[in-house]
Structures are given as structure tokens and as C-alpha cells.
Amino acid sequence: MVTNSGISNVITGFTGVNSAQLVNDLVTAQLEPKQSDVRERQNLNQARISALASASSALETFSKALSEVLNGRQLTGNLVSTRGDLVAASFIPGQKPQGLPATVQVSQLAAAQSMVSASSYASTSSAVGEGSLTITTSAGNFNVTIDSTNNSLGGLRDAINATNSGVTASIVTDNSGSRLVLRGKEGAANSFTVTGSGGSAALDAFAFPPAGGAGMTSVTTARDSIINVNGIELTNASNQIDTAVPGVRINLLAAAPGTNVVISGDQPTSSVKDIVNEFVKAYNDLRGALNSATAPGLDGASGGPLAGERAARDMMRSMASLTTKQLTDTGTYRSLADIGVKTNRDGTLTLDSVKFDRALAADPEGIARMLEPATPTAGNPGLAKAFEDVKTAIKAPNGSLTGAQNRLNKIAADLTKMMERVEEDSDKYREQLEKTFAAMDRQLTVLRSTQSYIEQQVSVWTNSGDN
Structure with a gap:
């Protein structure tokens, strides 16, 4: 006989489920592996982009520093x-x-025109007379006014200096008293004259050339x-x-x-060797960083971010060519290799001091010109220009570095779109699950209603049987 509890157990088996949590769990189970895969690829690609950007920046910094070192040292000795x-x-x-x-x-x-007042004054505060003076230079006329507010030898000095005419006034004092000194700038074109006006005969004492016998005394004449x-x-x-x-x-x-x-x-032996040693050290720092970035993964270990990256290999090959590149088309020593700069197996450089010292003793000026010509040319580019050419080729629009950066940026954009598609697919899957569980919930509601009716009928049957 069918009992109330039997029917209830059948229906209850389909209830008690948290459909929202179940949907989240199902979506997460589908989404996380796909997101993790795309995110891992994004991280790897971003590491490559960052490593290439660092390499590009290091290349630029090295090139600039090399130019500054060579240009600043002036490989001519002292x-x-x-x-x-x-x-x-x-x-x-x-x-x-x-x-x-x-x-x-x-x-x-060259000399500057200078003159001194013929008359001396008791002190800098002694009156000189009111009126005006005009200083004439190649730059024009400059007026000096003396009135009750500045009628003194010191006031005249300050008023002349305030004109910014290029003529400087000062006062010298000795046992005979104080005198005014005027001095112009060096050069024949910087001569000047001083004329008085305003009716004060006293100010004529500062005229030059002297007016009517009174005036300044020449000390030096302006000349080139x-x-x-x-x-x-x-x-x-x-x-x-x-x-x-x-x-x-x-x-x-x-x-x-x-x-x-x-x-x-003089013979620039020490400065040349110092610069070559600096170049080798800086080059090795840059090459060492590239070696680490391009190292392959061995025995399960992860490799460098640029492992297998062709652009990095091209950069390293181009840099390695510097030791044998012809830096000049004249003389015995024409390349870094000729003066003892050797390339090691890992691409770093070593300076053979014995070979270098022998070459430097034989032709210090020739080696200096090879490293830093006065005017770089195609046949005599010098070290800085040769490296600049390498850098320019690598970073050119069609260069290997630019090509790699463009390729990696495109991959980054594609991975961003891929992640967006994964999330869109996840949203669609969530929507599908929500519809499915909503339909199930509706069916369960119907079943629960049917359950209630059946339970009532069973109860009636049971009571009828008991009677």
C-alpha cells in the first residue's frame, strides 16, 4: 500500500538543493581552468614585453653613456x-x-678702455655738482642724472652702474683722496665717451674726452x-x-x-685604456643581462623571459659584431680585436692588456682616432657611432626589436580578446544553467502541489479503511 511518507520521500529527493550555489560551482568549474590558461599565457607574454622593453632601454642607455664618455674624455690626453x-x-x-x-x-x-678722474675728492660723500652726464657706447646713449638726492662721488658711481651701459664705475682712494674710475668691456668696439650737460661745470670733470681742459684721464685704450x-x-x-x-x-x-x-x-695612453676598460665593463653588464634573459630552462627549471626570442638573439649577434667591425679605414689598428678586445664563449668581452699596451705604445694617437674620430664618417665611424648604428638598426621600424615588440603587443591584444570570450561564454553558460534550474524549480513546485493533494487522498483512504 502506498503511504504518505513514501510519496513524500520520493519528492523530497528533488528538493533541498541550493540552485544558486550549484550554478556558481558549475560555472566556476568550467571558467577557472580556461581563465587560468589564458592568464598564464598573458603573464608569460607580458614578461617578454617587459624584458624586451628593458633590453631596449638598456641599449639606449649604453649607447648614450658611451657617447658621453668618449666625447667627455677627449681622447687627446692633456x-x-x-x-x-x-x-x-x-x-x-x-x-x-x-x-x-x-x-x-x-x-x-685685448684691453678694456679705462679712465680716472683727474681731480680727487675728500671722500665718497663729497659733492660733485648737480646736472647730467651722457655715456655713449656702441649700444647707444645712457643718461646719468645727479641731483640733490645723489650729489656725491658715491652717488655718481651708483648712478653710472645703474644704467647697465657696460661701463663700470668704481672709486679708488689713496693718500691724496678719492677718485672715480670708469672701465668698459674688452675690445676695440667697446670704447665709450662721457659728456656733461645741465650747466654744471663741476660735472665736466668727468667728461671724456676732456671738455675745455677739464675731464677724465685715460689709463688704457680699448683694443682687440x-x-x-x-x-x-x-x-x-x-x-x-x-x-x-x-x-x-x-x-x-x-x-x-x-x-x-x-x-x-700629450700621449693619451692612460685615458684611452681607461675608456676601453669602461666600455668592456659596461658592455659585459648589458650582455650579462641579455644572457640571463635568454637562458633556456634546464632540468625542469624555467628559462629566462626571452628564451627562444629571435629579436634578443639578433641583438646579441649585432653587439658581438662590434669587436671585429672596422672603426677606421687607415692605420695598423682598425678594430677592437686589433687592440686586444676578445669575445668570450658567453659573448662577454675581455681586454688582453698585454696586446693592448703594445698597440697603445706603438700608436696612441691612431688608436684614439679609431675610437673617437674628430668627424665620424662611413670609413671612420668610431666606437660610439658604430654602436649607435647597431642600436639604430635593431630599433628601426623594420628592425628585429621593433618587430618583436609589435608581435608581442598583438599577442597581448589577442589574449585580452580571448579572455573576454571566455568570460562571455561563461556568462552564457550561467544563463543557460539558471534557466534550467528555474525550470526545475517550477516543476518541483508542481510536484509539491501534487504531493499535497495525494497526501490528502491517502489520508482519506486510510481513514476510510480504518472504519
Whole structure:
């Protein structure tokens, strides 16, 4: 006989299920493995992108540092003047010296026009008279006004300096009293005159040329320096000359017409070796980082982020070619290999000091020109230009590095779309499950209603049987 409890047990077997939790569990079970796979591929691809970006940045930094080191050291040794009492010489920062050795004769030093007041005053506060002065230079006229507020020798000095005319006023004092001194800038074009106006005869004492017998006394006349460089006469408004020998600053200390002064660079042995050692060390740091990034995974260990990446291999091959690349088309020593720079099995470099020292002793200037020519050319690019060419080729729009970066960026975009599709498929699966369980819930509701009716009927039958 069918009992109430029997029917209830049958229906209850389909109830008590948390359908929302079940849907979440089913969706998660399908979604997580797919997401994990895509995420793992994204992480690997991003690691490659980051590693390539780091390699590109390191390449740029190395190239810039190499150029700065070579350009800053000026592989000419130290500048030497055969007459340091007549001419001093120094390198102009950021420029490469050319045309050395150079022969210089100093015929005349540049000078600034200067003058002193003929009359002396008891002190700087002594009155000088009211009125005005006009200072005339190549830049124009500059007016100086003296009135009751500044009628003193010190006031006149300050008023002249306030014009910013290029003429500087000062006061000198000795046992005879205080006098005004005017000084212009060096060079013949910087001469000046001073004229008085305003009816004050007292201010005529500061006129130059003197007016009516009263005025300033000339001390020096404005003139240019006159030098002869390698047979060419040059004039300059200053005693510091940057344009006579390219890359060299000449300071004139004294004139000695007819006396030759030779400016040259001494043998640059120590600076050349220091720079080559710096290059080898910096190169090895860069190469070591690339070796680690491209290392293959061995014995189950994971490899570097750029393992198997062709762009990285191309970069390393291009860098390795530097040791044998011709840096000059003249002389005995034309490449880094010629002066003792060797490539090790792992791609790093070693400097053979014995071979290098022998080459440097034989031709220090030739090696300096090979490493850093005054003007890089196709036949004589020098080390910095040669590496710059390697970097440019690698990073060119059609270069291996740019191609790899574009490819990896496309993969990143594709993986992003793939993750979006996985999530879209998951949403569709969730929607399907929710519809299925909603239908089941509706069926269970019907079954529970039927269950209630049957239970009532069974109860009636049972009671009828008992009677």
C-alpha cells in the first residue's frame, strides 16, 4: 500500500538543493581552468614585453653613456702649451679638438678702455655738482642724472652702474683722496665717451674726452687681441678665444710678437685604456643581462623571459659584431680585436692588456682616432657611432626589436580578446544553467502541489479503511 511518507520521500529527493550555489560551482568549474590558461599565457607574454622593453632601454642607455664618455674624455690626453706664461689652453666641454698641434703667436692682448678722474675728492660723500652726464657706447646713449638726492662721488658711481651701459664705475682712494674710475668691456668696439650737460661745470670733470681742459684721464685704450694661428692673423675682442682652434679654448696671458707657442695634446695612453676598460665593463653588464634573459630552462627549471626570442638573439649577434667591425679605414689598428678586445664563449668581452699596451705604445694617437674620430664618417665611424648604428638598426621600424615588440603587443591584444570570450561564454553558460534550474524549480513546485493533494487522498483512504 502506498503511504504518505513514501510519496513524500520520493519528492523530497528533488528538493533541498541550493540552485544558486550549484550554478556558481558549475560555472566556476568550467571558467577557472580556461581563465587560468589564458592568464598564464598573458603573464608569460607580458614578461617578454617587459624584458624586451628593458633590453631596449638598456641599449639606449649604453649607447648614450658611451657617447658621453668618449666625447667627455677627449681622447687627446692633456693639452700642453710650450709657453704657459704666454698662452694657456683647455678643452671646450662637449666639443672635440681638431687641428692639433697648433702654433700661436700673441702680438697684442685685448684691453678694456679705462679712465680716472683727474681731480680727487675728500671722500665718497663729497659733492660733485648737480646736472647730467651722457655715456655713449656702441649700444647707444645712457643718461646719468645727479641731483640733490645723489650729489656725491658715491652717488655718481651708483648712478653710472645703474644704467647697465657696460661701463663700470668704481672709486679708488689713496693718500691724496678719492677718485672715480670708469672701465668698459674688452675690445676695440667697446670704447665709450662721457659728456656733461645741465650747466654744471663741476660735472665736466668727468667728461671724456676732456671738455675745455677739464675731464677724465685715460689709463688704457680699448683694443682687440691680435694673434697668429698657423700663419693666419686673427683679431678678437677678448683674451679668451674659443674659435681659433676647434674644440680648444685659448687664454692669452701676455704678448710676445714673433714668439711661437705650440699647443698640442700629450700621449693619451692612460685615458684611452681607461675608456676601453669602461666600455668592456659596461658592455659585459648589458650582455650579462641579455644572457640571463635568454637562458633556456634546464632540468625542469624555467628559462629566462626571452628564451627562444629571435629579436634578443639578433641583438646579441649585432653587439658581438662590434669587436671585429672596422672603426677606421687607415692605420695598423682598425678594430677592437686589433687592440686586444676578445669575445668570450658567453659573448662577454675581455681586454688582453698585454696586446693592448703594445698597440697603445706603438700608436696612441691612431688608436684614439679609431675610437673617437674628430668627424665620424662611413670609413671612420668610431666606437660610439658604430654602436649607435647597431642600436639604430635593431630599433628601426623594420628592425628585429621593433618587430618583436609589435608581435608581442598583438599577442597581448589577442589574449585580452580571448579572455573576454571566455568570460562571455561563461556568462552564457550561467544563463543557460539558471534557466534550467528555474525550470526545475517550477516543476518541483508542481510536484509539491501534487504531493499535497495525494497526501490528502491517502489520508482519506486510510481513514476510510480504518472504519
